[in-house]
Amino acid sequence: MEETVRILFVDDEPSVLNIMERLFLFEDYEILTATSGEEGLRKFEGSPTIHIVISDYRMPEMNGVEFLEEVYKKWPDTVRMIISGYADLDAVVQAINRGHIYKFISKPWNNTEMKVTIATALERYFLRKRNRELTESLLHKNEELRQFNERLEQLVTDRTTALMQTQEQLVQSEKLAAIGILAAGIAHEIKNPLAIITMGTEYMKSVVGDNAMLQEVADRLKQAALRADTIVKGLLSYSRQNPLSFKETDITTLIDETLTFTEHELQRKNIEVIRKYADSLPRVRVDANQIKQVFVNLLMNGIDAMPAGGSFTIRVECSENGAGKKVVQIVYADTGFGILAERIGKIFDPFFTTKDIGNTGLGLSVSKGIIDKHGGTINVESRIEEGTSFFIRLPVV
Amino acid sequence: MAEPVQILMIDDEEPFSFFVKLNLETDPRFKVTTALRGDDGLKLAKSIKPDLILLDIMMPGMFGTEVAEKLLEDPRTKDIPIIFLTAALKKDEADEMDGRIGRREFIAKPITKEELVIRIEATLELKK
Numbered sequence: 001m002e003e004t005v006r007i008l009f010v011d012d013e014p015s016v017l018n019i020m021e022r023l024f025l026f027e028d029y030e031i032l033t034a035t036s037g038e039e040g041l042r043k044f045e046g047s048p049t050i051h052i053v054i055s056d057y058r059m060p061e062m063n064g065v066e067f068l069e070e071v072y073k074k075w076p077d078t079v080r081m082i083i084s085g086y087a088d089l090d091a092v093v094q095a096i097n098r099g100h101i102y103k104f105i106s107k108p109w110n111n112t113e114m115k116v117t118i119a120t121a122l123e124r125y126f127l128r129k130r131n132r133e134l135t136e137s138l139l140h141k142n143e144e145l146r147q148f149n150e151r152l153e154q155l156v157t158d159r160t161t162a163l164m165q166t167q168e169q170l171v172q173s174e175k176l177a178a179i180g181i182l183a184a185g186i187a188h189e190i191k192n193p194l195a196i197i198t199m200g201t202e203y204m205k206s207v208v209g210d211n212a213m214l215q216e217v218a219d220r221l222k223q224a225a226l227r228a229d230t231i232v233k234g235l236l237s238y239s240r241q242n243p244l245s246f247k248e249t250d251i252t253t254l255i256d257e258t259l260t261f262t263e264h265e266l267q268r269k270n271i272e273v274i275r276k277y278a279d280s281l282p283r284v285r286v287d288a289n290q291i292k293q294v295f296v297n298l299l300m301n302g303i304d305a306m307p308a309g310g311s312f313t314i315r316v317e318c319s320e321n322g323a324g325k326k327v328v329q330i331v332y333a334d335t336g337f338g339i340l341a342e343r344i345g346k347i348f349d350p351f352f353t354t355k356d357i358g359n360t361g362l363g364l365s366v367s368k369g370i371i372d373k374h375g376g377t378i379n380v381e382s383r384i385e386e387g388t389s390f391f392i393r394l395p396v397v
Numbered sequence: 398m399a400e401p402v403q404i405l406m407i408d409d410e411e412p413f414s415f416f417v418k419l420n421l422e423t424d425p426r427f428k429v430t431t432a433l434r435g436d437d438g439l440k441l442a443k444s445i446k447p448d449l450i451l452l453d454i455m456m457p458g459m460f461g462t463e464v465a466e467k468l469l470e471d472p473r474t475k476d477i478p479i480i481f482l483t484a485a486l487k488k489d490e491a492d493e494m495d496g497r498i499g500r501r502e503f504i505a506k507p508i509t510k511e512e513l514v515i516r517i518e519a520t521l522e523l524k525k
């Protein structure tokens with residue numbers, strides 16, 4: 001081994017130290033000496049690796065065991081040996097048992113024995129060192145392996161999530177396709193009877209004359225038929241991939257148009273509409289009919305959520321999307337009963353509804369589909385008993 | 398009062414035709430004859446020479462569009478205005494049918510009496 005081997009002798013008798021130095025004069029060791037434990041510790045501090053320390057037991061102030069215990073704390077790799085007479089054997093044996101001292105050399109010692117002991121101790125030192133290095137590299141490898149495993153697991157999780165998402169989308173779009181086929185197939189079958197009911201009730205109305213009760217019955221029948229027709233239309237529009245016709249538009253005009261359309265219903269339900277449109281809004285490219293459908297859906301949902309009245313605040317403002325692109329943000333905030341946390345993740349699913357018959361549960365999924373096709377986003381925030389806000393963001397022209 | 402407007406309705410939905418007839422005839426301006434099949438409708442068109450034809454598209458046997466073609470081929474019927482009626486499509490999809498129904502009047506079922514009358518009036522006005 002290239003490394004210079006250093007041995008420290010500690011004895012309060014300088015003559016003993018002299019003997020030691022002479023003993024190893026022709027060996028390839030660097031010999032250090034100290035006359036007290038304190039000095040010994042200083043030597044440790046001021047020198048490169050000390051491989052072996054041999055200390056006398058009986059010394060004033062700090063005895064050999066105390067000194068070697070200090071050494072053990074700070075330089076655990078150094079092989080520690082103690083020289084002692086039989087009188088102090090108890091203390092020394094205890095220290096050996098505690099693992100703080102490697103070997104005890106009895107007084108008086110013989111030179112050859114001392115040399116052999118030191119050679120063995122050195123061997124032990126390097127063996128342990130090598131062993132430790134191996135263990136460390138093993139630990140290191142282990143850690144690498146663990147991290148690799150972790151990355152692998154993360155990767156697997158990521159991929160699985162991605163896979164599940166695509167699968168979900170696939171299921172969703174398959175569901176849509178199935179609805180489409182179904183809707184187109186049954187539309188004709190349903191619309192014909194609806195047409196019959198409508199015409200029949202209208203005739204009833206025209207002949208019952210002043211009988212208010214029968215007039216009312218006829219009216220209600222007719223309304224029911226028209227409502228059923230709206231549902232069929234909803235199903236059809238949901239499934240059809242109508243090509244969009246985009247036109248540059250001022251979004252607030254579309255909002256106002258849908259409000260005129262629902263004005264009556266809003267008034268009847270005691271719902272106040274508050275418009276907060278920012279000045280000089282940029283124009284957006286949209287399919288007006290489809291976007292209006294989204295607004296009507298949101299209005300209808302809000303109306304349903306405020307059976308005892310309330311207010312609808314419609315804000316339109318300029319904003320930025322996550323990618324820092326300019327967008328027009330439209331917020332429909334109602335003061336309705338809100339959406340339960342466990343339901344909020346489902347409201348955009350097709351057929352998810354908490355309402356009774358006459359509602360398909362398609363309103364929001366259709367709306368989301370439309371906003372998606374415009375390259376926009378739609379999000380929701382809701383608090384129970386306080387209200388719900390829908391946020392639509394559309395890219396600016 | 399002038400002669401009532403003669404309307405021929407060709408639709409395989411018997412109760413629908415029946416109610417349309419009842420409804421329209423509450424108005425003395427209209428007289429409605431009905432046919433449940435395309436070929437019967439064609440014959441009636443030639444014999445009674447109606448002022449207007451209400452024509453269903455999806456019918457067993459002969460499609461409304463075929464009936465329309467035949468009406469166009471015959472000099473006796475080619476000038477009779479036609480309003481197509483169908484349950485299969487929505488109003489805004491009428492344009493997609495262009496070519497097949499030839500840019501003609503189009504009504505999606507279900508329809509209210511009021512709408513129907515407005516459309517009939519408008520079509521006949523245009524013809525005058």
Ligand SMILES: Nc1ncnc2c1ncn2[C@@H]1O[C@H](COP(=O)(O)OP(=O)(O)OP(=O)(O)O)[C@@H](O)[C@H]1O
Nearest residue numbers: 301302305338347353354359360361362363364388
């Ligand atoms: N503003 C809102 N306040 C409270 N709940 C809402 C609101 N908007 C939507 N929801 C909830 O989300 C569900 C799904 O809404 P969606 O518009 O898709 O269907 P729907 O309104 O039930 O039926 P449809 O729109 O076909 O008439 C509703 O049934 C309702 O529970």
Ligand SMILES: [Mg+2]
Nearest residue numbers: 297301363364
């Ligand atoms: Mg809805």
